[in-house]
Amino acid sequence: MFVLRFLVATLLSKLGLSGMAILGLVAIWAATPAPAQDGPLRIEITEGVVEPLPFAVPVFVAENAAAEQVARDITRVVAADLVSTGLFREIPAEAHIASVSSFDQSVAYSDWKAINAQALIVGAVSVGSDGRVETRFRLHDVFAGAELGQGLRLGGTTQAWRRIAHKVADQVYGRITGEGGYFDSRVVFVAEEGPKDARRKRLAIMDYDGENVQFLTDDATLVLAPRFSPTGDRVLYTSYETGFPQIYLLDVGTVQRQVLADEAGTMTFSPRFSPDGSRVVYSASRGGNTDLFARALGGGEATRLTSAPSIETAPSFSPDGSQIVFESDRSGTPQLYVMPSTGGEARRISFGPGRYGTPVWSPRGDLIAFTKQASGRFHIGVMRTDGSEERLLTASFLDEGPTWAPNGRVLMFTRQGAGAEARPEIYSVDVSGRNLKRVPTPGSASDPAWSPLLP
Amino acid sequence: MELSTALKISGGAHGALVLLALVGGIFSGDFDEAMQVTEVSVISGAEFAALVEQSGSGTPSPGAEAESEPEPEPRPEPEPEPDPEPTPEPEPEPDSAPPEAAAPPAVPETAGEVLAPEPGDTPAPAPRVAPRPADRPERDVAVAPEMQEAAEPVPADETSPEPAERQEAEAPEAASTRIVTEATEEGGAEQIALAPAAAPRPRTRPDRPAPSPEPEPEQVARPEPEPEPEPEPEPEPESDPLSDAIAGAVADAVAGGGAAQGDPGPPMTAGERDALRLAVQECWVVDVGSEAANVTVTVGMRMSPDGTVIDGTLQMLEASGGSDAAIQSAFQSARRAILRCQRGGYDLPPEKYAQWEEIEMVFNPEEMRLR
Structure with missing residues (x-):
């Protein structure tokens, strides 16, 4: 027992000593200031989610009886525009808790918050005795509990109600994304009919969403590759009216057309406007060699931009007009090159495997879209203007001829499947590669060209 | 003398008893027999059920099912028979009808023989099953569109306030599934951070029993709900349970740093910071194709307790x-993320309010843009 007691006493004393020592250390540690975070707590967030932003758009308030139908129509088009981007998701009206009966009533943000609506569009429509449609709208940031931007009033004829709706949607899109919209724009394209070996083609124009299709030419002659002017009121295109390809200039309003350059024995094609609309750059084939030329719209002689034995074609200006990207097979296969818009030394920017063609400079200026053929498939892709960061957005049997939305955010292009029965159709895709979908057209369609945002 | 005699008698009797125990084999045979146990292997409920089914004489319930199943089988047979009966002439049929009509009554008699093999062979279920699958695809097809629509309209059909709550409940779920991998990683980090706080406590228990077991459990119970305030009162007044105080102080020191004697309180742990980060990024919607995706924006805010x-x-x-414009859009997106995901308030440690009263959040979409 004595031994046991001795052992326990020793153990306790040692424990006590070491315990005191530890306690002292801890006390010193506690006394020293904590590893201070200077100022506020700082958190870095690098991972978000990619998902559509939920919004609510109650039917616009009809301020008089004549406006009831058009108010509903405008509301639907606004919602459809936003949803079509893939960036927004509409919360159906059945889920709405609050109702909007007056344009000026205060917004019950909590009710919209409860259904997780992040944006709320409130509008009102009235139709005057002269048939003039007047639309007002406000955009609310629900979770901030505040209006996003100022309220806006838009007016137009009854026939132009779709444009009014597109403009409302453009405003909403712009205020939320910080970018310009593209809904109030049009697309000129080649409408195709008939079998593959005897296809009739004519120029047509439609709203960006496939509505209001109108034909600009008859199907008597083959037409190709229409291109909008920077103001959207004229179209350049290639026609076989005289038997071989020549460039024509068409006034969209009057449908009057004229030959751009009557150069006997010269095939001219692949035209495109300069950003200021004063010049046209195009390809001309003389004596079996194709080079790039530029010409002022007011008249005068053509300026040669390239002089190589290879084929140079598909020129496209940079938004500032200082450079031209084009396609050339001078290296053996079609590749993309960039040169000053006045001509001069060209710099190759495409180096991946396969063939590159139909480059188009983004209106934003940061990217160049192109068609790529590799491993038996066609792709629509984008790359930086120096050729870096190439990204292929689509892949199919035949994708070609991209054209940019006015805000440089979406691309339209022609897609055609394999086989004799396959018909060309117009597709659109977000520049991120998402939201690929077919653009509704009455029949087969190809060669889309997107207009700028309408005034 | 009497004592010695008694001692001798007692010693002799005990000695004899010991000898009997050693020589008589009290510890040998009985135990072996008692310890002989049949080997047992652990099987799952499913395996057990399978074994029972194989043996056939297992629980009565499956047997009853097997018997009850064959019974309906003959019933469908008579059903098709009556169909032909009503259709054509009555006269020629009587010949064939009697055997058919006789079949149903015969069912119970022959059923016992016929049914026995059927459940084992399971040919009977097959024809039954065959017609059913034909129906199922239709149901699936019919269900699919409803399900797709249900995602949004479901709330619509019901009363308005309910759908709102459901949508909110659904959104975080969808988001959380994406972040599951990170969340699990971060969750692991939190657990690691919390682990030391819990680990030292067990140490106190083995120490305590020696000095005083009773007061300790009470103290132990307190530390669990309030881990941090403990060290302050304990070390100062109670110097007796040294080990307890040491363990508490060490645990807190390991877990979060110094004791909360200063005003700012203990700093936020990595786990707590990550929890806040995850909560916000769950609501941060990034439009990777936009110009705003090039913008890194820092947002400052003051928090209520x-x-x-x-x-x-x-x-x-x-x-x-x-x-x-891109900067404004990026800021709005960040603001929406913070305000939308706060719901009833972010889950932040109240005792460290001084640490998170002011928060700066940097929203950097670079990594998302480069994907």
Whole structure:
């Protein structure tokens, strides 16, 4: 027992000593200031989610009886525009808790918050005795509990109600994304009919969403590759009216057309406007060699931009007009090159495997879209203007001829499947590669060209 | 003498008893027999059920099912028979009808013989099953569109306030599934951070039993709900349970740093910071194709003790990488993320309020843009 007691006493004393020592250390540690975070707590967030932003758009308030139908129509088009981007998701009206009966009533943000609506569009429509449609709208940031931007009033004829709706949607899109919209724009394209070996083609124009299709030419002659002017009121295109390809200039309003350059024995094609609309750059084939030329719209002689034995074609200006990207097979296969818009030394920017063609400079200026053929498939892709960061957005049997939305955010292009029965159709895709979908057209369609945002 | 005699008698009797125990084999045979146990292997319920089914004489319930199943089988047979009966002439049929009509009554008699093999062979279920699958695809097809629509309209059909709550409940789920991998990683980090706080406590228990077992459990119970305030009162007044105080202090020191004697309180742990980060990024919607995806924006805000942002304090402190419009869009997106995900308040440790009263959040979409 004595031994046991001795052992326990020793153990306790040692424990006590070491315990005191530890306690002292801890006390010193506690006394020293904590590893201070200077100022506020700082958190870095690098991972978000990619998902559509939920919004609510109650039917616009009809301020008089004549406006009831058009108010509903405008509301639907606004919602459809936003949803079509893939960036927004509409919360159906059945889920709405609050109702909007007056344009000026205060917004019950909590009710919209409860259904997780992040944006709320409130509008009102009235139709005057002269048939003039007047639309007002406000955009609310629900979770901030505040209006996003100022309220806006838009007016137009009854026939132009779709444009009014597109403009409302453009405003909403712009205020939320910080970018310009593209809904109030049009697309000129080649409408195709008939079998593959005897296809009739004519120029047509439609709203960006496939509505209001109108034909600009008859199907008597083959037409190709229409291109909008920077103001959207004229179209350049290639026609076989005289038997071989020549460039024509068409006034969209009057449908009057004229030959751009009557150069006997010269095939001219692949035209495109300069950003200021004063010049046209195009390809001309003389004596079996194709080079790039530029010409002022007011008249005068053509300026040669390239002089190589290879084929140079598909020129496209940079938004500032200082450079031209084009396609050339001078290296053996079609590749993309960039040169000053006045001509001069060209710099190759495409180096991946396969063939590159139909480059188009983004209106934003940061990217160049192109068609790529590799491993038996066609792709629509984008790359930086120096050729870096190439990204292929689509892949199919035949994708070609991209054209940019006015805000440089979406691309339209022609897609055609394999086989004799396959018909060309117009597709659109977000520049991120998402939201690929077919653009509704009455029949087969190809060669889309997107207009700028309408005034 | 009497004592010695008694001692001798007792010693002799005990000695004899010991000898009997050693020689008589009391410890040998009985135990072996008692310890002989049949080997047992652990099987799952499913395996057991399978074994029972194989043996056939298992529980009565499956047997009853097997018997009851064959019974309906003959019933469908008579059903098709009556169909032909009503259709054509009555006269020629009587010949064939009697055997058919006789079959149903015969069912119970022959059923016992016929049914026995059927459940084992299971040919009977097959024809039954065959017609059913034909129906199922139709149901699936019919269900699919409803399900797709249900995602949004479901709330619509019901009363308005309910769908709202459901949508909110659904959104975080969808988001959380994406972040599951990170969340699990971060969750692991939190657990690691919390582990030391829990680990030292067990140490106190083995120490305590020696000095005083009773007061300790009470103290132990207190530390669990309030881990941090403990060290302050314990070390100062109670110097007796040294080990307890040491363990508590060490545990807190390991877990979060120094004791909360200063005003700012203990710093936020990595787990707590990550929890806040995850909560916000769950609601941060990034439009990777937009110009705003090039903008890194820093947002500052003041928090109320309940973990919500104080109205009007959320503001942009810094931004880089885009046009003014893009910066505004990036800021709005960040603001929506913070305000939307706060719901009833972020889950922040109230005792460290001084640490998170002011928060700066940097929203950097670079990694998302490069994907």
